[in-house]
Amino acid sequence: EPEVTQTPSHQVTQMGQEVILRCVPISNHLYFYWYRQILGQKVEFLVSFYNNEISEKSEIFDDQFSVERPDGSNFTLKIRSTKLEDSAMYFCASSNAGAETQYFGPGTRLLVL
């Protein structure tokens, strides 16, 4: 069964450093998403991406964040200058239609020191 994969599974970085989180969505899916979950809190929407552009973004997704689909298979989330409060689990998801089921990857746990 096809699945969403994410790398790395864990990343530790220093405050102010740039990080890139990588995702490989399910191959025939067209819609891509990033969510995050701060420890002990609920899952929050960050951004959705379709047809090579952002469809919607939340208030969390400020200028420090960017997304890219650099090739036909990868979908990346870049945090330009990490802050302590960016420490969270970041989930990538994909779906094959607009309001269809979103399938989630296993997540990347980011720790900013």
Added chain:
Amino acid sequence: AQSVTQPDIHITVSEGASLELRCNYSYGATPYLFWYVQSPGQGLQLLLKYFSGDTLVQGIKGFEAEFKRSQSSFNLRKPSVHWSDAAEYFCAVVSTGGGNKLTFGTGTQLKVEL
């Protein structure tokens, strides 16, 4: 704005007992509703979804959920809980316009006593 409420933060049940996890939503149009499960340190696995049609939907692992428009609810049920069901359960609603974002509830942590 859409929202999802899961009133129970923690629930403890005995193995073999029945289970009901509550979910209430607020959404202006017909909602598309989901239940996801998250085991410790794991990602989110889809249990079931409701888009339209029969208001009682069946999912994986013996779970079912009933959509009640009059009560704005989408409660998750299982007739007999197994110890492996211990996990966190999230109800979610998707917006059908724009970016299709999922709005999650705060989750219910299920503990199963043997």
